[in-house]
Amino acid sequence: MAKWAPHLIGLLTPLSAVVSLLVGGWWMLTPIVLLLGLYPFLDSFVGSSTIHDVEEEGKGHDLIVHAHGFLVPVVVLCLLYRVMIGVDSIPLLVPIISAGLATGASGVVAAHELGHRRPRSFSWWLGRLDLLSVMYLHFTVEHNHTHHKHWARKVDPTSSPWGRSVYGHLIRTVPRQLRNAYRIRPKDTTISLSIEATLLIGLAIWGLPYFAAFVGQALIAIYLLEFVNFIQHHGLERGEDERPNAGHAWESRTRWSRYTLMNLPLHAAHHLRSSTPYQRLRPYDESPQLPGGYYQMFWIALIPPLFNRMMQKSVDHSGGVGGA
Template sequence: MSKWAPHLIGLLTPLSAAVTLLMGGWWMITPIVLLLGLYPFLDSLAGSSTIHDVEQEGNGHNLIVHLHGILVPVIVLCLLYRVWAGLGSISIIVPALSAGLATGAAGVVAAHELGHRRPRSGSWWLGRLDLMCVLYLHFTVEHNHTHHKHWARKVDPTSSPWGRSVYGHLVRTVPRQLRNAYRIRKKDTTISLILEVALLVSLASWGTPYLIAFVGQAVVAIYLLEFVNFIQHHGLERGEDERPNAGHAWESRTRWSRYTLMNLPLHAAHHLRSSTPYEKLRPYDESPQLPGGYYQMFWIALIPPLFNRLMQKSAVHSGGVGGA
């Protein structure tokens, strides 16, 4: 089997969203059942793996990340089509949630990967289109210029300290990231905001249901992005003069999360060399290990006392990182 073949599994998420949105009816709950119901169990059943190959050929992997990127606007169009075609007795929440889970779990991950490609290249612009679809165009500026410089420091708005809940993290990080992006690239961020407002006005002119569905999926996608930010450096604080190392990022080696999220859980490797394509990311023994895969952590993070207890336990098991 080709080494890129397992990562094809990740396409199930966006494809299921696009197809079921076209089909309509209760089929539209399929992505919800997959991501929130089945995938957490598969995180456990599939086990973990430290296998990596920094010399592997990247054409297949490159195709996969671009397919993810292309499917984001397709999903949004399918969502708008579903609103136009009619929802029947189903609440608009269902298609918006299904679309948002896909544009967040698959699309934003692809946008993140593509955002590290050569600026103004076709791949980079595809990543920008994906972020436009979830109203988060400022992400590339803030992520590349602030987060990658200050990760695991107090000044980084995406890194969370011990004891903070995902809810508290959200209300702090979203406005701080936007403010940082505006400070770093005032013109670019202003243009991004104008484009996003223009898109919303256009959707509103078609009708309120279109606006609600689109904004709903964007909110879900943004939540998934910031949930991931929340867990990736939680409690792993470094000093202003301290050099970053693999111990400043949480890692998960679960196969299912790695294969479906383009190795996103191997986060330390990404930070130590951000230009490394996802297929060449490697696990680090120095990185503390999350209590579970990313799909499992989604549910755990929703219960702050449980999240704090499991994270502290994992930190101690990993050698007392982050002052635990």
């Protein structure tokens, strides 16, 4: 089997959203059941991989990330279509959550990968379209120019200190990232905000249900993005003059999270060389290991005392890491 084949599983996320939104009814619960119910279980059931070999190069990997990129705006359009034809007796919140989980778990991951491609290339623009779909166009500027320079430092708004909850992280990180993006690229950020504002005004004129549905799915996607930022460097603080190393990023080797999220859990490898495509990322023995896969960590992070206790156990098991 080709080494890119397991990553096809990740396309189930946006495809399930597209199909369920078109079919309607209680089928629209499908992405919710998959991502929040089945996938956390599969994180454990499928197990982890300790293989250090990187995957082979090939067009398959590239086609997969672009497929994710194309499907994101399709998910949003299907959501708006569902609002237009009606949701019958199903609460509007159901298709909003389903779409948001898909645009977050699929779209933001694809936008992150494509955002590291050559600026102004087709792939880069596709990533920008994905970010527009979730109202987060400033992400590329802040991520590439601040986070990758200062990751695991106090000055980095996306790196959370030890003991902070995901809720406290959200309140702090979103405005700070926007401010950083404006400071670095004021013209580009202003244009991005203007485009987003124009889109929102257009949706509001079209009808408040469309506006609410679009904003709702975007907020869910943004939460998923910032949840990932929250866990990736939590408590792993480095000094201003300290060189970054694999010990400054949490890692998860669970196969299900790796296959469905395009190796996003191998985060240290991404930081040590940000231009490396996802199929070339590899595990590092120096990286502390998260208590579970990303889908499991979603639920754990929602309960701060449980999150802190499990992260502390991981730190103790590692013999102390980073600044924790």
